[in-house]
Amino acid sequence: MATLTDPDKESFKLSMLLYDTRYRSMTIQVIALIGFVSIVFWLISNTITNLNNLGKPVEFGFLFESSSYDINQRLVEYNSRDSHLRASFVGVLNTLVVAFLGCITATIIGVFVGVARLSKNWLVARIMTVYVEAFRNVPVLLWIVLAMAILIEGLPAPKAFRGENATASLEVFDSVALTNRGVYVPEPLFSNGIGDVALFGQSSLRFSVSLDLILIVAVLIASFSVSGWIKRRANRIQDSTGDRPTTWHLRLGVTILPVALVLWMLGFHLGYPELKGFNFKGGTHLRNSLIALWLALSLYTAAFIAEIVRGGILAISRGQTEAAASLGLRPNRIMNLVVLPQALRVIIPPLISNYLNLTKNSSLAIAVGYMDVTGTLGGITLNQTGRELECILLLMLVYLTISLSISGVMNWYNNSVKLVER
Amino acid sequence: MSDQAFVRSEIIEEQTPPLTAFGLVGWLKSNLFSNWFNAILTFISLYFIWYVLSGVLPWIFLSVWNAGSLSECREIATATWGDSHGHACWAVIKDRWIQLLFGFYPSELYWRPILAFVLLLISLAPVLYTSVPKKIFYLTAVYPFILPWLMWGGSVWAYVSALLGFVLGYAIVRYTSEIVGQLGAVILSVIGAIVWWLYIGPLLLSQGVGAILPLALEPVISRDFGGFMLALLIGVVAIGCSLPIGIVLALGRQSDLLILKTISVWFIEFIRGVPLITLLFVASTLLNIFMPPGTNFDIILRVMIMVTLFASAYMAEVIRGGLAALPRGQFEGADSLGLNYWQSQRLIIMPQALKISIPGIVSTFIGVFKDTTLVSIIGLMDPLGLSQGIRANAEWNGIYWELFAFIAFLFFIVCFSMSRYSMYLERKLQTDNR
Structure with a gap:
């Protein structure tokens, strides 16, 4: 009575693993999984053998030994009798400090340059183009080292501030001292x-x-x-x-x-900072390494942010501006109510990924001797204890945590401003 | 009609526009002095340009080219212009530019990196410009094997054997896919190539033919590599390898196969979450620990592997963006034509996705190339590392700006031309009518 019947159930044949699309994807996945697991297993077993041969099993006890090195730029109290863990903590805070400062200044400069590049004034637009191209096409490490050299070579020594005929003087109402040993602010x-x-x-x-x-x-x-x-x-x-x-x-x-x-x-x-003896006392001492890193990272990232801002503003079609104008809005309200909210949707995701880049680039602090987490945990602690595997694992973990938190924020923001479509 | 006072009977001649609307004056008015605010901006900008150029131009052009040391430079500058500041000492570049370009590569073998570079340009030509004869693609195909041979030297037969392994793998896919199906052919070709590389190739070529016909170049050790050559070498290898690996990773991330997708996502997110410098630390300290005991493979090779992995993860995200930007209809259209996965990827999806992601791909290339300077931190002699060495020298102690300017100039040329090329390519491939 059944005129329409299912085709005969084919019995499973081994060749179907290769030819039948229903099973082929399973075959591919299983092969990939076996390959991946065996590679990982091979790497781990090699590592265990090698570490056994070297006589250093994986353990993290070294973190609680005394670090016996000093960190000159720090947010929290620390001395060389503290543990390696404490030193790493100081390093993490230093990374966050320079990343935070850098993100703020890079955003300010970047937005300014990005808007100025769209200026109707030909000369201003050209100057900003030169700035953007110069910074984007030269490695950031070079800028960091260059900024450090400028600070050390270009600024006067503290002794230049001394005496009747001092060759250097304090800036900003006698409150900020720019010296080649660092910047002293009130x-x-x-x-x-x-x-x-x-x-x-x-x-x-x-x-x-x-x-x-x-x-x-x-x-x-x-x-x-x-x-x-x-x-x-x-x-x-x-x-x-x-x-x-x-x-x-x-x-x-x-x-x-x-x-x-x-x-x-x-x-x-x-x-206020005051000259006492060979050096300035009082005030907050920002070391050259921090200033150089901050300056170079901000200027470098600002060039990228400028391009993002410019692209974001250009991405808003002229029709939007014209429609707003035809509704009778004044230019500044058009900017605030129509252009900016739409431009921000384009600007924010790449902006945050640039913040992420800045944070990761701050690991180049090691080139100028700023003691961030790469300099402490991945630098001196690693060299003193010889625990490469543990130190680098922890270091990567720190950066992964920071990166994943930032991208978590980014995803949350993206979802909250996403256009709700039918 | 008579109430009209005046009717023009002939067309009046075209008049020139007002003086302020065309030519130089018109341009100045519309671009620099359109209102009082713009005028102020123009004067501030002019002052800024004058300020910068008045400092930089004399430094560049009123400079010393012939001197043996920094102090001699300063003496000459004082004798000529009365003061030693504000005059560049290009003598250091004249003295050391070869070192900044080649590192400690043996000077009698400079022809090898130069030849490799020229061959690189030739083999890139058909990729970059469509008007170049297609036959050069054969050179492009073998170039990955010529490059290491020219740079490191040694017997040619190891590289020939590696090349033949790929040829063998391709031949197996070509001739057995009719019989055992595509997946089976790929599996067979991988097995065949591995057997060739591990057992047959070395036996046949390195020991067999190599013993009869020893074609070898003088080997150069990795410690002698340096300078801009090293940056280019690492950059080219990382750029060349990261594109295919990135495509594979992006496809893996977009695929329906759960396990492949998970592996790709974890890999990409891990690499993108850590700074390159930590990966370079892995290259310099840990990679040997991961390998079988007793392996000690080359530091430059280790760095290349890590930089390539780093670049691949970024490339994968860029290409994934391109894939995501394609309308679904393209995938469905390809399916409805009856194309299989690889055919639809090769013929329909990838050409469009790659076109969309050109700007991102090129800026990743530029980023990778700039990041090669980081190898100076783990002690390789890239231009920045060499500049520290030059400064440590008693004659040139204290020289900063000239070296930095020269290195920045080299990087700027390469990166800037890459970004200009990508703009040209975008314009050339633009197919929508806008």
């Missing part, structure tokens, strides 16, 4: 400060946070939220009555006054 001091809070006790990851700083940040956040509330209230009033109350003086006062009050109560003042 440091914030609190005469009635409320002290620090130490975290993580005596462990290698211990660090202390200034309570003054926390207080100031908390007050700032509170003032900004009050200011935001005033703005929303003004919007509500405008929506219901059509008149917008004047709020700028209220918002300015709410933002500035509490912080000023807190600063005054804490006894805020600046500690």
Whole structure:
């Protein structure tokens, strides 16, 4: 009765593994898996044999031995009696510091240059093109080494600041000293400060946070939220009555006054660098290595960011601008409400991948002696202990963590601004 | 009609546009002085250009070319212009440019890297320009084997044997795929090639023919490699190998085969997550530990492997972007024509995906080439490493700018021409009517 029947179930033949598309993909995968696993197994067994021959089994105990080297540029207290783990921690913080500073300055310069390259002024556009091409086509390592050389060779020695007829002087109202031993900037001091809070006790990851700083940040956040509330209230009033109350003086006062009050109560003042003996004392000392790395990475990455910004703005079709203009929007509102939100969608993903590149490029710190995590964990610790495998594994783990966190942020952002299509 | 006061009966002659709208004045007005803000910008820019050029041009052109040391340079500059600052000492480049280009490569063998470089340009020509005769592709195919032979020297037969392994593999695929199917043919060819490389090739060629006809070049050890030649060598190998590996990885990442996909994703994400310098540390310290005990293979080869892996991961992401940008209809159209996977990739998908990703591919190339300078950190003598060596020399102690300028100039030329070529290629391949 069944006129339509399934074709006869073919019995499985071995040749179907090669010829039948249903099974062939399984064959390919199994072969690939066997190949991959055997290569990995081969590498690991080689490593074990080699390490046994060398007599150094894989262990991480060396991290808790005394490091016995000094790190001159650091955020948290550290001395040469601390452990290698502590030194690595200082290194990680140093990596994050230079990456953070670099990302900020690179963004500022990059956006400026990218916009200026689109300028109607022919000369300005040409100068920016020369800048972008020069920085993009020369290796970043060369720029880092060059920046270091400029700082060491080009800036005056501290002794040039001394005496009646000093050949060098402090910059910016006598507060910043640019010397060939580093840059000294004023440091914030609190005469009635409320002290620090130490975290993580005596462990290698211990660090202390200034309570003054926390207080100031908390007050700032509170003032900004009050200011935001005033703005929303003004919007509500405008929506219901059509008149917008004047709020700028209220918002300015709410933002500035509490912080000023807190600063005054804490006894805020600046500690200026002063020449004492052969060197400057006081102020915050930024070493040349940090400045050179920061400068070179910012300028190099800024050239790439400039191209991204330019591309992002050019990607918005003229029709968008014209349509906004035909709605009667003024040029600055067109920029804020129409062009920028769309351009940002194009700009942000490559921008973040450039932040990632900057962070990874900061590992070149080793060329100028800035003690980032490559310089401590992958440099001196590795050379002192001879634990190549463990050190490089940990080093890669640190960078992987940083990179994956940044790309996690990127994916989150991408999803949040993605065009919702039907 | 009579109420009209005036009717023109002839066409008036064309008039020249106002003086401020054409020619030099018009250009100046529209590009530099269109309003007061632009005018201010123009004057600031002019001052900036003057400031930079007035410092740099005298430094470059009022310079010393003939001197034996930095102090001699300074003496000559003081004698000629009255002060020793602000005058370049190009004598160091004149003295050491050969070293900056070739490192410590034996000077009587310079013809070999030069020949390799010329052959590189010739074998690249058919890839870069369509107007070049296609016969040169044969040279392109054998070039990967000529390059190491010319650079490192040694017996030619090892390289011939390696080449014949590939020829054998290709022949097996060509002639057995009718009989055992495509997958079977590929498996057979891989096995055949491996057997050839490990057993038959060395026996037949290196020991057999090599003993009768010893065609060999004088070997050069890797420690003597250096300078811009080393940067080019590592760059060319990494660029050349990363494109095919990157394509394979991108296809793996896009494929439906779960295991292949997982392996590709992990590999790509791992490599892209760590800085190149850590991979170079692996090359310099760890790679020998991963190999069977007693292996000690060449440092340059190890660096090349790591740089290639690094570049491949970035290349894979660029090509994946190109694949993702293709409309689905292209894949479906290829399927509906009855093409199998590799045919549709080769004929439909890849040509379009690669075209879309040209800018990304070339900027990855440029990035890889610039990153070759990092090898100076693990002690190879690339131009930056050599510049430290030159500075350590008593005669040239304290010389910075001239060396940096020369090295930057070399890199700039190569990278800039690559980026210009990619623009040319984009224009040439542009098929949409815009």
